[in-house]
Amino acid sequence: MTTVDLVNVSNYILKNVTLHVPSGSIHVVIGPNGAGKTTLLKVIAGLTWYRGSVRFNGESVDKLPPWRRKIGYLPQTTALFPHMTVLENVVFGLRNAGLSFNDSVIIAKHYLELLGIYELRNRYPLTLSGGEQRKVALARALAIRPRILLLDEPFTGIHYDYRVQIANTIRKINKDEGLTVIIVTHDLDEALEIGSNFTILMNGEIMYSGNLKGLLKAINKYLHYINVFECTIKEYLIDAGLARVNCHGLELIVPIEYEELRSYNRVLVTIPADRVILYQTEKCYPRINCVRGKVTRVESWSNNLKLVKVVTDKINVNVITNYEVLTSDVVVKLPIKNLKVYIID
């Protein structure tokens, strides 16, 4: 049970970051590439220099080197020790803490079993798949019973099954032991799936910090590569696994999971801006999830891509496309398979 506070932290990327992470929360930091997300984690772990103060439970840890901070850190590259077996990787931190080999192995076994990879214990990391490597790295970080768990893009680039297992393990440990977890990601869907508190970080500055409700406005304001709509459910189309929702007057058909078929009212519907389809015509066929609007702005995005802001009479939609935009009257289509639904209440 540890609260984390950053007070006026600045360095080569971060600008006066002040952040409060409540004890036992799963705090997700969202932001585009280069926003300083990884640097934020390194500051908390003491792996890079900074001005300002980092506090655990209100106590400054600025003078503590990384090996005294008791942090579980899972970098994006997993950084397993390639010359050690899976078991040796997990035991490493325990042995450094002064535990005997036999005790370390007992603890390591517990965490490897928790993640379902105990049978891999004698393999070397480079002989494992990406998802398995991620699990080993998580077991290694958890085994030292850290005060805080720092995860850098823990779900990126791995198979769905592994994502679910890793997410469930993180949730379980968070719930059972009250472990404070800080996750950084650029993927909103991952963030919404697991997070309880959210921070938006852009260009080293915190744009928003708080719960799910305020996140929506902040995303629309800052993260132009994601569209978020607040909607109310009108009707369940159970046999099709779909629901009809109303987003500020616009009717959308969205996919819905079986176990979510209860009488929820309000939901968030998200779609990445590069998954929205832009037609420079006036017709829209078939008419499902299609809406007419006007282009208000065209900005350049990375690599020849353009960020197009479309205003309809009901909602605003951001589109990332590589086509030249020639007309101001356009049609945007939100494909059902690219929409994701998150329940608010």
Added chain:
Amino acid sequence: MRAGISSVLRVLVALILIILLWYAIYYVNPFPLFPQPHNVLYALIDLVLNYDFLSQLAVSLYRVLVGFSLGIILGLGIGLAVLLSRLLRDIVYPIIAFIAVTPSFAFIPLLMLWVGLNDFLPITVVTICTGFPLAYALISSSKSINPDIIDVALTLGANRRVLVFKVILPLALTHIASMLKLEAGHSWRLVFVTEYLAVSNGLGYLMMKAYSMIRVDEIIALIVILGALALALQLIVEKVETLIMSRWGMLRRDIWG
């Protein structure tokens, strides 16, 4: 197995081609200082069956192996000491870098005067010329390790000693191994040159003798033997490297295969 046979076959074909070319050159332009391949073969057999040659070979082999081993110990010792102490790094690192990049033959005259013309001369030369480049490689390879690995080791409570011995040293091995392979061949070169210049025994001395008696066949036979010995040492080092790397799953496929 198939690949093994075909590669042996390829070497044989290359060998036969070289020998044929050799005979051809001889018959086109006979020249007293250009022996025929079978003369070289006779000289080779003569040498190998000679007790004197074998004792000289043993002397050279002893110098190479002792010098090379001491060089590895010296290199690892200096390298680890520098990695463990920040102060040492600031002071010693430039000196190591300087010695490592200086052409190793340049040290021979100096050591001839300091060590004297005795058995220790070739050993000292090999030790120094293996040790310093090895220390240099060890220190610089620590910089090419994925920084995330160092970061994670730190968060897992590793102090400097644990970091150096359990993480940096094993990972640097992969870099060091390729350098050691070169050094293995190089130490034969150094021993040979030192013996040739300064000491009155060993293979270098035999070469000197063959030269003064204008035994070209014997000179070529000695070249063949030296090449084979250097190659053998290199292969042994490579074998050890492959053994470690394949255990860790780090072995890359030969891209030319």
